Amino acid sequence: MKILVTGGCGFVGSNIAVFLKKKLRNSKINTLDNLCRRGSYINYERLKRYKIKNYKFNIEDYSKIKKLPKYDLIIDCCAEAAVEVSKKDVDRVFNTNLIGTFNLLKKCVANKSSLIFLSSSRVYSINLLDKLKSKIKKNIKKHFLIDKLLSTNGAKSIYGFTKFSSEELIKEYSYLFKLKYIINRFGVISGPWQFGKQEQGFVSLWIWSHLNKKKLSYIGYGGKGHQVRDVIHIEDVCELILKQINQFSKKHNLLLNVGGGRNNAISLKTLTQKCQIITANTIKFSIKKKTSVYDIPYFVTDNSKVNNLYKWKPQKSIDDIITDTYLWMIVNLNKIKKYFK
């Protein structure tokens, strides 16, 4: 089998590419990434150690995509993945996230390839989810799953819009050209090879900041740090993608919510406590009460559909995620500091 992982030098894409290279011994794994994300070069060096070839060009350039060899499967992990960035850099987010998917769809049709698309839980309406703010007045520990408040109608951030529009385009292509696809709407993903930078996600940022005694802020919803998310370990993501590849001929054209689930739900405040314990450091927090128009108070994924279909559920706990990321950062401290200085 020949597999192309786009965004393959990013956090998720590089982990998937290396994991598949180890597990699918007879398969050819290549990546496409222009290395525009800070830190992608570190992942690129890792891919080279596994003899995974990367095509370095912009996903917006269809003339180059067209010339790539034929792949049986494309796993699309290429995006500007930061929700807040999508407020300021709309052109780039639109072109990378939506035009990028469009280009891959044309390539899939030309070569009769299948597609696994990494979408996001941010395709859901912000205003509806914002209604949960009354629930986070305290640092709640008894978490519940979201169901009735999930609608894709209404504003969802420019990032969310591009992911949702890509999903719709994939379904159109499936209808028109019989393209086979799986769309995974992932919640927060974390784990080793995430560098602890703001744009990459709050869990690794929290661990990195505690490790290096850097100041953090509680932003929005009164600045109390009560926002809640469920977090999934990157290894659980890789295991699921492998199951999806192995069962693809029987199970495709699916839209799935995937996340850490109730057991892996955590508030910022509780994450702070866990980071203090693991690093033995206490850092200063500033309070910024104003809520970003793109923030949501609470999200905990209902994994029941993906559980039932694949007999899959996250194996790694929130404590595993924190420990694995922390240990990886300790080992790679100098490399990360050198690269990001």
Ligand SMILES: NC(=O)c1ccc[n+]([C@@H]2O[C@H](COP(=O)([O-])OP(=O)(O)OC[C@H]3O[C@@H](n4cnc5c(N)ncnc54)[C@H](O)[C@@H]3O)[C@@H](O)[C@H]2O)c1
């Ligand atoms: N990380 C998460 O918590 C999370 C959650 C849900 C969904 N996702 C989705 O998973 C995918 C991967 O996310 P990630 O966290 O690994 O992000 P990332 O930023 O680490 O990786 C994205 C990669 O795409 C590359 N890239 C960006 N624009 C490009 C362009 N125009 N041409 C070629 N390459 C380009 C970057 O260099 C980077 O290496 C994204 O589609 C994202 O929307 C991520």
